[in-house]
Amino acid sequence: MDAPVAAAGSLGVPRQRAGEPASPGREEVVAMLASYGERSPEQVRERIDSLELAWLVHQVEQRHGRMLDLDDDVLVRMTTVTGAVEVLAEVLAEPAGD
Secondary structure (H helix, E strand, O other), X not given: OOOOEOOEOOOOOEOOEOOOOOOOOHHHHHHHHHOOOOOOHHHOOOEOOXXXXXXXXXXXXXXXXXXXXXXXXXXXXXXXXHHHXXXXXXXXXXXXXX
16 A cells, blocks of 8 residues: 655645655656666666757656756766656755756
8 A cells, every 4th residue: 555645745646655755765766767668677777868858857856846946067977867866865965946
């Protein structure tokens, strides 16, 4: 059974679920990337291409109920799974802007 939704985003998108970490860990990032193209997590490479990155940002925005305003320098840091995990931890730790 899913954990209850903590709050709803402005578009009715569930925000972070109760008990979820503030940012996705490596396994969750890999799972989100695997859902692009219906791959298994084992098929996800360390390097993230531009379409995968767009998908990942979209998935994070949907799951966390907030828009991510990422500049080019930040996006360049997200071209690997490791970099994406690090950036998401930083960005999602910041208060959401309205």
